[in-house]
Every structure is written in structure tokens, then in C-alpha cells.
Amino acid sequence: MSGEVIKSLIVPAHPHPVLCPEKNEGWQRIRDAYDEARRQIEESDADLIIIYSTLWPSVIGHQIQADPNPKWVMVDADFHDLGSIHYSLRIDSDFSHAWNKANLARGLESRTVAYEGFPVDVGSVVALELLNPNNRIPAVICSTNVYSNRAETTVLAKACQDVIKAQGKKVVAVSVMSLSNRMFTEPIEPHEDRIHSLKDDEWNQKILEFLSEGRLEDIGQLSRTIHDQIRVKKVVAFKPMWWLSAMNGNRNDLTGKVLAYEPIHGAGAAVVVLDPESNGTGDKEYDEDDVDFYGGDRNVLDSGEDDSSPSTNSGPKLYDPVEGKNTVNTNKAPKPVGAYPHARREGDLLYLSGVGPRQPGDNSIPGGPIKDSNGNPLDYDIKAQTKAVVNNIARILEEAGSSLDKVIDVTSFLVDMDRDFSGYNEVWAETLGKVGPTRTTLAIRALPTPIAVEMKVIAKV
């Protein structure tokens, strides 16, 4: 049993898509996007929806809803004339209590709440009403602490991950929020709605560009700037991206799709879906402390024309994969370090060249290189490297019309068996271990690039 975040969503909090989508074409498109996100959840094997709502501020640490069935009537403080939303939610209170305990264990102030009549915030009500209208999947709702910083918000997500893994949950993580949050301060007619300013719109577009490229961690690290630029200083800062990024392992290579972007009373409302499948790109140019997947020098100032530039510290000269009879090559896998193809088909079998964790495009190494350009050892994350290897294998197999579940034999090479076997083995168990190929693991002195793990694969077509 392996728990994980299988989908992440960014959704708006305003009640308009629930109560009156027909009054404005943009509000209807937000509603349609919400419906599409709901369909995607229904088609997945998700068994829990976790809401981080910016509209539920807390002071005493974080609060987690633990009432198994909170129900009441929600009326928006501003848009009360649009009507009421009668809600009756299904909460996974076992998970809520476990998350609370995990928060406390990681040093956070935290508590659960379970009181009749507790006012579930408008954002959570709207999101669950549209994403999970029949309570098919239980939910968990967490507050936003008004004083928490990035580190605290990140730890909150890591504590949540602890429980997800322990309980083997398949989770949809939802941040309920606006992008730009400046509304018109006077009533407007529905047809007059637009993003409040050009500046807000430009920033929103940039945020959505990043998200559509799967660059969630970059958005997380831009949060303070975004907050300064396009956020009215209400109770909470632009924190949900910190939480959502940490829930996804602080990655920049998610597969993102913007389902809708529209104004709601001037604020930027977007429905964005982020799937954990790697989009094949690596980390980008931003970095802060405590990033799990630091990719080393990001080559920010380089022209990027020469992938073998020493500044990338990713090893020797790169080659285009050799083309020939029965060869399989793809630009979604890293370039070879010699004259050979990514794979070769013989009969109904595929023989892959040794696959490492380097990323196609920028040649970066998830989890970091094992040494710098002068040969000095660096700390690195073997699990991140191993995950990247498996992802690269998957892309080559996909190019050949095969897939991970058709792998039949693997030979793995580790440069530091004592240090890395455990982490490598853990990722293996979560990925190829579920398929069940035969496996041999060897300790070797070095690999051509500054990586710690490589795999040689045989698979069926």
C-alpha cells in the first residue's frame, strides 16, 4: 500500500460558479472547468480530497476539520444576495486526527475542530460542492494560519505527507484561492466583470504559464513577490502555493493544465490541474532553502546552446542518439554520453541502454550531482535520482510502444551501495517493484556523469 498525491488542483473560492454561473460567460467557464476537474477526480482512484483554504484563517496554529459530517447553510459575507449554499460534508476524521498528531510530532501548533454549526468557510464549501457534490470521496479541510511562514507551511505539508503514506491514501490536494485577489470595491453588473487591472492580468498570465509548464515550486518561491505585486493584503499571504508545492515534493516538472482563467468581481479565478507525471523538464532558475529536489547549478545565465557546458556539471560531451535499424530514440530522454541509441528492438523485446537520472533538455540531475566540477563530493538525494531514472525509462518505453509494466529484467548500478541502497530500494518498491521484474544490483566505482544510479533494462514491446 503506497499513499501519494495523485492530482493537485488550484480552484477559486467565490460562490458565483455555484450560485449563478449563468449570469456571466466567464463564470460559466469556471463552472465548466470545475466540472471537468470533478470528472477527472471521479475517473481517478482518489480516496481522499484535502483542502487548504485561504478563507479559513487561524491564529492558534493550524486547525483541521474533524467533524465527520459538518452541515449548515453558508452565506457569503459580500455576495449574500446571490443566495445560500446548504452543505453537508463527509470528512475523514481519522485522517484529520492523524494529521493533527503528525503536525504536533513535527513541532507545529495544531488542533482539530469538531463542533456543530462550525462555519466551514466559503472556499471549502464551494470547492467541495463542485468537486465532490455527492460526498463520494471523503475530504479533509485545513485552515491557513495568519502568521505562518514558508517553513511552517512546508512542514504542514510534510506532516500531511507522513499520514498519506502511512494510511496509503490516494489524495487530491486542493488549494482554494484567487490568483490576483483585488475585487471591485463597488457592486458591478455581471457583464461588466473583468480582471481589475492590466498588471493583475499580466501577473496572472505569468503564473498560469508557469503552472501549465508544471513549475509549481517556482511559483512557490515567487509567492512573496506575487503577494507584493497583485495581492491585496488581507488576512493571509500567497501561502497556498507553498503548501501545494511541498505536497508535491517541491517539484518543477509536474504536468500542468489550465482549465479556465476568468475574472470574478475583478479577482483572478483559475482552475488548474497538476498531475504528478513528469513533463520531462527539470528544475528552473529559482531556489530557496529546504528544497528537496535541488538540481544544482541551474545554468541561469548561460545561453543554453551547449548542453555540455561545464557549468552544468553534468559530465562529458553529449551525443545525439544513434539512429539505425530497430533503434528507438526520443527527445524526452537525456542525450547519450556516447554513440549509442536509447534502445533497440529485437523481436518482441526491447533492450535499453543504461539509463540515468539526467533530465532531457537541461541535463540537470534531480536530487543533485554527486560531486562538483572539481571532484569534491556533494550531498545528493538518491531517491530523487532513482525516481528520475524510472521516469526516463518510462519515456523511452513509451516511445517504443511499451510501458513500465512490461519490464522483465533490470540490472542496477550504484556508486555507493552502503549509502544509497536503502533509498534506491524504497523507490524501486514504489515503482518497478510493483511490476515485478527480475533485478540485479551492482556496486560500481563510477559512472560517466556525476550520478549515483543507472539501470539497464530489458522489456517486452
Add this chain to the structure above:
Amino acid sequence: MAKGSIVAGCLAPHPPHLVYAENPEQNEPVSEGGWEQLRWGYERLRESLKNIDYDVIVVLSPHWQTYVGTHFIGVEKCTSKSVDPVFPNLFRFNYDLNIDVELARAIHDQAESQGMAVKMMENPDFRVDYGTIVSCHMVRPEWDKPIVSISSNRSLSYYSVEVMQEMMLELGRSTAKAIEESGKKCLLLASNSLSHRHFVTETNPPEDMSKEHIASHAMHLWDMRMIEMMRQGKSQQLIDEMPEFCEQAIAEADGGALTWLLSALDVPEQPAILHGYGTIIGTGNAIMEWPCHSWEE
């Protein structure tokens, strides 16, 4: 019809801890007391108001936050349960209150005529915010007076303290004019604390007074400065210093209630009465009264 009047204006902070500590029958939780300095301050305020005749309580609470103008409850009867989303362990209060919709609309209309963005709240499912309930309960636990409930427009968030004050000064003038034209006698409540830096942990039990104190010395200095200005009738100076106060003391007066009150009282030069001061989870709270009914005597 005789002219209406404001019989008194009060700074009436709304921490739910005070209702929690008094264990009224409407509230579910129970406590062993706590925050006596403030609760006895409210007792003195109630005693001061005991012989004053008034028809309506008009209250502006920072916990009904609106961003699209200033709103007024326009439903005559409000019955429901108020649960504080921040301190639900302390405040789960069953309320049953009457709204003076006529006066609410009169203030609404007057403010609108002065160019303000205003709106009547007429959804019967709307839940009254806990700030309004706490302040009204502590001032008049009998719940035998109708109220006018005014939202806190968060113009400070969008613009600045100065803009917030300009709007609240106008709302205060509109409130006073509408009251005068209504012929009603009104008690005005500004439902806010002073310095507003919370502790981020809670003692067990919450009423453990050995842990209660102001969040910082700077907050104490600001609170005393503001109280002293009120005690000396320096309302204009208080308004002038409000931007610094809001910024440096993270003051809950940023919601506009105190400025609105002072404006409705015509920026009084008469001294206010301090009935009590105390801290609640680190925030500074003062119970003040401007006894307008006595000023003409």
C-alpha cells in the same frame, strides 16, 4: 417627532473569551472564569448605562468583513448559532436577536446619498458575526434591544488607513444624521480591541491567567497612549495618529469601527470613561464610554 440622539458611544471589544468566561446559558462551553479585569470593566459599563434610556444598539464589527462596500443587516429577526472559526472551543453561542431594519436602511440611504458604496443584507440564512454578538452580549446581556449591525469595509486592505478613515468619518456622519432624523435614542458600539498581536499558542485551560499578558512592551505603550488620548478627549489627535497605530500595533481599529464611532460622536473633546483594560491572548482591550447623554446637562 423629536430629534433622535446618540446617548453614548462605547469602545466594546469582542474577544469570545469574555463570553466563555461568564458561562451564559446561550454558550455551550464552560470555564472557570478568567479575564476578570475586562469582565468587571463591562460590569461597570453596564452599571453606567443602566439608567440611560435608549431604543437601539448600533454596532460596527470587524468580523463581518466586506470588500464590496459597507453592508447592513436588513433582516428583522436573526436566529441561529454563532461558532467562532478561530476559537470554536470557546464560543458556540445560540443567538436570537432583533434588527432595527428601519434604522439600518436609514443609515444605508444616508451613506449612499453621500457617495458611499453600501448594501443591505437581506438573506435570511446569513449568520451574524461573533464580534457583533460578543460586544452586544457584554453590553446588554438581556438582549432586549434591537440592533443595527454594520459590516467592516476593508478599505484599508485595498488602499490605506487614510482612505479607511475618510470613509469611516463619512459613515459616522451619516450614522449620526440618520439617527437624528429617526427620532430614536441609540447606543453606539465600536467592536474592536486596541493592539492586536496574538499569541500563537493557547494555554490549557484557556483561562489560565498566569500566562496572560500583553504581547510586547511596544504594544503596551501604544495601548496606553491611545487610552490616554481618549481619557483626555483628544479624539482628533487619536484619528491623526491612527495610521501609525494601525501599522505599529497591528491594531484592530484598522477595521474602521473606532474612527466611525468618533465621527458619529462628532470627534468629541469630552473625556471618555475608562471602565477596564486587560489583555486577551496578548491583545490589548479597553472598555471606554463617551457618555453623550450627560454632555448637554
